[in-house]
Structure formats: structure tokens, C-alpha cells
Amino acid sequence: MISDNTLDQASGLRNMSIAKKTKVVAVTGGKGGVGKTSVSLNTAIALAQSGQNVLVLDADLGLANCDVMLGLRVHKNLSHVLSGEAELDDILVEGPHGIKIVPATSGSIDMVELSPAQHAGLIRAFSEMKTPVDVFIVDTAAGISDMVLSFSRASHEVLVVVCDEPTSITDAYALIKVLNRDHGVSKFKVVANMVRTIKEGQDLFKKLTLVTDRFLEVNLELTAIIPFDDNLRKAVRRQRAIVDAFPRSPSAVAFKTLAAKINKWPAPSHASGNLEFFLEQLVN
Numbered sequence: 001m002i003s004d005n006t007l008d009q010a011s012g013l014r015n016m017s018i019a020k021k022t023k024v025v026a027v028t029g030g031k032g033g034v035g036k037t038s039v040s041l042n043t044a045i046a047l048a049q050s051g052q053n054v055l056v057l058d059a060d061l062g063l064a065n066c067d068v069m070l071g072l073r074v075h076k077n078l079s080h081v082l083s084g085e086a087e088l089d090d091i092l093v094e095g096p097h098g099i100k101i102v103p104a105t106s107g108s109i110d111m112v113e114l115s116p117a118q119h120a121g122l123i124r125a126f127s128e129m130k131t132p133v134d135v136f137i138v139d140t141a142a143g144i145s146d147m148v149l150s151f152s153r154a155s156h157e158v159l160v161v162v163c164d165e166p167t168s169i170t171d172a173y174a175l176i177k178v179l180n181r182d183h184g185v186s187k188f189k190v191v192a193n194m195v196r197t198i199k200e201g202q203d204l205f206k207k208l209t210l211v212t213d214r215f216l217e218v219n220l221e222l223t224a225i226i227p228f229d230d231n232l233r234k235a236v237r238r239q240r241a242i243v244d245a246f247p248r249s250p251s252a253v254a255f256k257t258l259a260a261k262i263n264k265w266p267a268p269s270h271a272s273g274n275l276e277f278f279l280e281q282l283v284n
């Protein structure tokens with residue numbers, strides 16, 4: 001006879017195997033000020049509006065800003081997790097529509113100088129979280145630091161935010177090159193931000209692929225075109241997200257379209273072989 005205990009175990013295992021896998025999306029770009037945090041937060045909120053449990057890691061560890069952009073109060077941050085004083089679940093801050101944010105520290109030198117082992121420890125710590133997460137968005141810092149590289153490599157999708165400035169294109173190219181050459185990332189999803197027309201967004205994508213096609217073996221896809229939108233700046237001044245404050249504004253509509261695309265991306269089905277966020281879910 002099969003005991004109740006055995007049945008409980010079987011149903012537990014079944015639930016584990018059908019449990020939703022977390023999609024992990026790194027938002028990066030190489031250059032500062034191209035709109036990474038705006039893309040991360042607005043896409044996160046649009047995903048939450050569509051019913052997803054969304055977690056945002058404010059990995060701009062040198063100068064944290066997700067909480068500032070949304071006017072949220074932070075009590076504990078990643079430094080408390082690193083020092084062992086708190087678990088990730090304890091430091092989450094709730095934002096609009098129930099998004100959860102993992103706050104970084106503001107301007108703390110220690111955080112900028114984390115070692116590769118500490119990055120790996122942080123990536124592993126996410127697997128221990130009890131908070132349900134359908135989509136995890138990693139808002140990376142500007143530049144090509146070890147942290148940006150290890151967090152991007154540990155994600156399932158890498159969004160590269162670019163705007164129509166020569167330095168944005170060269171910095172995005174440099175980031176793609178290093179992620180590909182040194183970390184084996186070959187697929188990138190490009191977000192053309194702050195453009196005046198759809199055509200400007202498409203041309204911007206062409207400028208980037210002109211160099212990547214010539215020198216690298218990578219696959220780039222133009223995933224979103226976000227218009228320049230004065231209302232976005234107005235929303236930032238009010239410490240609100242545009243998808244919330246001006247939902248019909250052109251950039252808000254574009255963020256919702258991007259969120260709808262992310263909803264359609266398949267959840268990861270197998271481990272990549274590298275250290276990745278929520279790895280446990282993929283090997284169980």
C-alpha cells in the first residue's frame with residue numbers, strides 16, 4: 001500500500017517540475033544615461049500590470065536609483081545581505097503594482113568593489129528566495145565592470161539599451177563584444193530609446209548591426225523602439241513611473257508592448273552550464 005507520505009512527496013515533486021520558471025532579463029547598455037533604469041522600472045511595472053510577479057535588482061551598485069526614481073523608502077539593502085545580517089527576502093521594497101525591488105546601496109565604495117566570488121555568492125542567493133518571481137529584471141550599472149558582465153551572463157536574456165549618440169553605439173558595441181568574446185553570450189535584444197521616429201529607431205539598430213555583423217558572431221534583434229517622451233521626464237520629477245502616471249503617453253505604450261513581448265518569451269527550460277540566477281529551478 002502506498003502511504004500518504006509517499007503521495008505527498010510525489011505531488012510535491014510534480015509541483016516542483018511544473019512550477020513556473022523565472023525569466024531573467026538583464027537591462028544593460030554600456031553607456032550611462034541611455035535609459036536603463038527607465039526601461040527596467042517601466043517594463044517591470046507593465047509586466048506586473050499584466051499579472052506577473054516581478055522582481056527588480058537595482059544592480060547600479062555605485063549610485064542606486066530605482067528607489068529614488070519611485071520615491072520609495074529603503075531600510076536595508078544588498079550590503080546587509082552581503083554581510084549576512086539579512087536575507088534577500090527581508091530587504092525587498094514594494095513598488096507600484098506590487099513589483100518588488102532589491103535595493104542596492106547608494107554610493108558605497110564597498111559595493112562597487114565586490115569581488116567575483118561575491119558576485120557569484122549574490123547570484124546564488126537568489127535561488128534561496130521564498131518570494132515568488134515570474135520575471136526578474138536586473139538593472140545593471142553603466143560601463144563594462146565585472147559585475148555588469150557576470151550579472152548579464154547569469155541572465156537568460158540581455159537587453160541592450162541604446163540611444164542615437166555615437167558614444168552610446170560604441171559603448172554598446174564594446175559591451176556586446178566583451179560579453180561575447182569572454183563570456184560566450186551570443187544573443188542580444190536591442191532597445192532603441194529616446195528616438196523621434198520608428199525609422200530613427202530602425203536606423204539606430206542598423207548602425208549597431210553594421211559593426212557587429214562585420215566583426216562579431218552575434219545575433220541581435222530589435223526588440224523595442226521607445227520614443228523620446230517629455231512625459232517620462234515629468235513622471236520622473238514626480239517620482240512616478242510613466243506607465244503608471246501617463247499610461248497613454250507614447251513611451252508608456254512602447255513599454256507595455258515590450259512587456260507583452262517578454263510575456264511571450266518562453267521560460268528557460270535547461271541550465272546553460274554557467275552560473276545563472278535561479279539555477280536551482282533548472283536543475284531540479
Ligand SMILES: Nc1ncnc2c1ncn2[C@@H]1O[C@H](COP(=O)(O)OP(=O)(O)OP(=O)(O)O)[C@@H](O)[C@H]1O
Nearest residue numbers: 032033034035036037038142194227228229232236
Ligand atoms: N524615452 C525617454 N524619453 C525621454 N527621456 C528619457 C527617456 N528614457 C530615459 N529618459 C531620461 O534620461 C535620463 C537617463 O535615464 P535613466 O536614468 O533611466 O538612464 P540610465 O541608463 O539608467 O542611467 P545611469 O547609467 O546613470 O543609471 C533620465 O532623466 C530619464 O528621465
